[in-house]
Amino acid sequence: MTGSRKKSVLIIGGGAVGAIAALNLEVGGLTSVTLVLRSNFNAVNEHGFDIKSCDHGRVNSWKPSIVRNSIPDIAKESLPPYDYIVLCTKNIPGIPPTVVDLVTPALPKANSHTTLVLLQNGLHIYTPFLETHPQTLVLSGISMIGSEEISPGQIIQNEGDRLIIGAFPNPNIDSPTSAALEFVSIYQNGGKTDCKLGEDVLHDRWRKLVYNACLNPICAILGLDTGRLRLAADGEVIEKLVRPAMQEIVDAARANGVVLDEDVVQKMIDVDPLQSYLSPSMLADVKKGNLIEYENLLGGPLREGRKAGVKMPTIEMLYYMAKGIQWRTMEARGMVDIPPQNV
Amino acid sequence: MTGSRKKSVLIIGGGAVGAIAALNLEVGGLTSVTLVLRSNFNAVNEHGFDIKSCDHGRVNSWKPSIVRNSIPDIAKESLPPYDYIVLCTKNIPGIPPTVVDLVTPALPKANSHTTLVLLQNGLHIYTPFLETHPQTLVLSGISMIGSEEISPGQIIQNEGDRLIIGAFPNPNIDSPTSAALEFVSIYQNGGKTDCKLGEDVLHDRWRKLVYNACLNPICAILGLDTGRLRLAADGEVIEKLVRPAMQEIVDAARANGVVLDEDVVQKMIDVDPLQSYLSPSMLADVKKGNLIEYENLLGGPLREGRKAGVKMPTIEMLYYMAKGIQWRTMEARGMVDIPPQNV
Numbered sequence: 001m002t003g004s005r006k007k008s009v010l011i012i013g014g015g016a017v018g019a020i021a022a023l024n025l026e027v028g029g030l031t032s033v034t035l036v037l038r039s040n041f042n043a044v045n046e047h048g049f050d051i052k053s054c055d056h057g058r059v060n061s062w063k064p065s066i067v068r069n070s071i072p073d074i075a076k077e078s079l080p081p082y083d084y085i086v087l088c089t090k091n092i093p094g095i096p097p098t099v100v101d102l103v104t105p106a107l108p109k110a111n112s113h114t115t116l117v118l119l120q121n122g123l124h125i126y127t128p129f130l131e132t133h134p135q136t137l138v139l140s141g142i143s144m145i146g147s148e149e150i151s152p153g154q155i156i157q158n159e160g161d162r163l164i165i166g167a168f169p170n171p172n173i174d175s176p177t178s179a180a181l182e183f184v185s186i187y188q189n190g191g192k193t194d195c196k197l198g199e200d201v202l203h204d205r206w207r208k209l210v211y212n213a214c215l216n217p218i219c220a221i222l223g224l225d226t227g228r229l230r231l232a233a234d235g236e237v238i239e240k241l242v243r244p245a246m247q248e249i250v251d252a253a254r255a256n257g258v259v260l261d262e263d264v265v266q267k268m269i270d271v272d273p274l275q276s277y278l279s280p281s282m283l284a285d286v287k288k289g290n291l292i293e294y295e296n297l298l299g300g301p302l303r304e305g306r307k308a309g310v311k312m313p314t315i316e317m318l319y320y321m322a323k324g325i326q327w328r329t330m331e332a333r334g335m336v337d338i339p340p341q342n343v
Numbered sequence: 344m345t346g347s348r349k350k351s352v353l354i355i356g357g358g359a360v361g362a363i364a365a366l367n368l369e370v371g372g373l374t375s376v377t378l379v380l381r382s383n384f385n386a387v388n389e390h391g392f393d394i395k396s397c398d399h400g401r402v403n404s405w406k407p408s409i410v411r412n413s414i415p416d417i418a419k420e421s422l423p424p425y426d427y428i429v430l431c432t433k434n435i436p437g438i439p440p441t442v443v444d445l446v447t448p449a450l451p452k453a454n455s456h457t458t459l460v461l462l463q464n465g466l467h468i469y470t471p472f473l474e475t476h477p478q479t480l481v482l483s484g485i486s487m488i489g490s491e492e493i494s495p496g497q498i499i500q501n502e503g504d505r506l507i508i509g510a511f512p513n514p515n516i517d518s519p520t521s522a523a524l525e526f527v528s529i530y531q532n533g534g535k536t537d538c539k540l541g542e543d544v545l546h547d548r549w550r551k552l553v554y555n556a557c558l559n560p561i562c563a564i565l566g567l568d569t570g571r572l573r574l575a576a577d578g579e580v581i582e583k584l585v586r587p588a589m590q591e592i593v594d595a596a597r598a599n600g601v602v603l604d605e606d607v608v609q610k611m612i613d614v615d616p617l618q619s620y621l622s623p624s625m626l627a628d629v630k631k632g633n634l635i636e637y638e639n640l641l642g643g644p645l646r647e648g649r650k651a652g653v654k655m656p657t658i659e660m661l662y663y664m665a666k667g668i669q670w671r672t673m674e675a676r677g678m679v680d681i682p683p684q685n686v
Contacts, residue, residue: 221564222667228674231681233666240663275685313656320583323576324565331571338574342618 006032007083007186010106012071016147017119018088019049019155022064023056028189033064041069043152053157055192073105081108086117091125093295100128111136115179119143121212122296123205123304126168137173139180140166140201142208146278158278161193166201206253207260211268212297214245217318220282220292221325226272238269245314252305252312286325289332294322350374350426350529353449355414359490360462361431362392362498365407366399371532376407384412386495396500398535416448424451429460434468436638443471454479458522462486464555465639466548466647469511480516482523483509483544485551489621501621504536509544549596550603554611555640557588560661563625563635569615581612588657595648595655629668632675637665
């Protein structure tokens with residue numbers, strides 16, 4: 001313990017991303033983490049996480065300070081407000097609960113104490129909070145981590161936890177950047193990760209979509225991991241599908257005032273090492289029978305690009321294919337009905 | 344037995360299509376069928392086919408006159424030439440044996456006796472025979488059957504055996520249409536099927552591609568059967584993927600001098616009844632771990648369309664997606680090597 005009080009951090013969602021964030025924050029020593037789990041609660045509560053991490057090495061039977069299976073209702077439970085709430089769940093519009101519903105019970109009324117960190121994908125995911133929690137500072141967290149939960153509580157992190165933190169725009173907040181900087185400093189206090197301040201949230205979010213709207217859904221649709229995608233059809237899947245899709249995202253970003261580096265397409269194609277066989281989030285979700293975040297990863301940039309007059313035929317096709325795959329998963333989960341066979 | 348000698352028919356390939364053709368020809372009473380099987384030979388040789396057919400009813404433990412597990416070498420085996428050879432195998436360019444290799448041992452040298460019937464998909468599949476067997480009459484067979492082999496020798500035929508027979512062009516043959524008419528008459532002699540002469544083979548083949556280059560691969564890529572495809576995402580998969588792809592085939596056909604009926608797109612969307620949950624050939628193949636016929640079904644029309652200056656963005660994307668899926672199957676079958684993981 002240092003002289004100053006530890007920061008209290010509530011992390012909602014302890015899958016492949018949230019668990020590493022929890023581990024890294026507690027390793028840093030400046031925070032006390034409460035982690036809210038859902039599907040893996042029983043496994044983690046009983047045995048802790050087993051983590052094999054390129055940043056942290058092997059960590060067995062590990063738990064953060066507090067593990068819970070429900071979101072704290074701080075009023076009902078008479079809990080002090082958290083300093084930070086980090087949201088690491090999937091963000092799937094149209095499927096309740098909304099992100100606002102999730103976070104609200106853990107925020108003080110008329111909050112100005114707790115800073116919210118959205119460690120989630122998508123362009124404008126902060127806008128619902130502007131209406132419901134106008135005084136709450138919302139930070140953007142963009143993670144380029146390569147991490148997968150192979151079974152409940154078993155996590156393999158193959159690629160370093162590179163995190164870009166920035167402040168979403170909010171006219172009611174005076175100096176959002178200082179809060180963002182504080183979070184960066186506590187996140188990187190352990191010296192294991194590459195966490196930095198991003199000056200331009202929208203730029204950083206479009207940049208990540210170059211990967212997430214293209215390589216990620218194509219892996220999911222074709223059932224190929226990152227290494228296999230690069231090998232498939234002697235590279236033609238990359239050249240004829242991934243590269244054109246990425247270029248459409250670059251074009252849509254530019255039409256929205258965001259100029260990405262010229263080499264961003266090639267960099268994103270090469271970002272996963274050859275001979276590393278990783279499942280990007282959508283492929284991992286499809287394999288596990290989970291819903292995919294196609295609205296935020298494909299629908300968002302498609303709509304922004306279209307509004308700005310950009311043609312995005314590849315992204316549009318990926319969007320509707322992802323919709324078809326989502327529907328297949330929804331049937332498997334009993335969320336849609338199929339009329340009986342009529343032979 | 345009627346007074347005239349029965350026609351001898353060799354059918355190569357006894358899957359969902361070949362088995363029904365064999366059954367229908369023998370039910371007609373004018374032919375004696377030899378059926379060459381591969382993966383299902385043992386099952387059929389021991390127990391016969393079990394067929395549940397909308398045309399023929401339930402047929403159990405049924406076998407055609409002769410069942411074999413190899414293609415007859417009529418010279419070595421001193422067999423008389425067949426009147427017809429019907430090719431019902433998959434046609435996958437690049438994967439040996441070629442269709443010519445398959446058929447040649449069963450044809451007489453300098454053949455002009457045996458008529459070849461290609462009951463296969465694709466536009467110009469007859470051209471290899473023009474070079475190797477210029478005197479052989481090659482008929483086109485286009486089947487719109489709905490039939491699936493659910494396990495070796497177990498066949499469910501849900502949609503009627505509608506077969507269009509025509510003669511592929513061949514400058515060395517005098518009256519190809521009379522041979523085509525003869526085949527039609529023996530095929531429909533049992534009165535169970537809708538077999539007719541098609542005057543324009545190329546028209547009929549483009550027409551079938553409206554289904555086979557669009558609905559068929561989209562089902563395979565998304566893992567959705569025909570009924571689910573129509574339900575998926577409240578019809579958006581049909582409207583945003585299937586219909587645009589079909590229109591591109593219609594446009595490519597027109598640019599190649601083939602004018603399809605105006606309502607062909609809607610007709611093909613509606614061809615499988617609602618509440619029938621069928622796996623088109625590519626989906627059935629993917630599910631069984633078989634290679635798919637994407638070169639003939641997608642590559643062929645894509646190349647013809649491009650040559651004629653037609654933009655086919657949807658078909659092109661489906662083509663490369665099908666290539667990616669083919670590569671996944673090839674890995675599963677040990678046909679491509681994956682370098683070891685390098686963490």
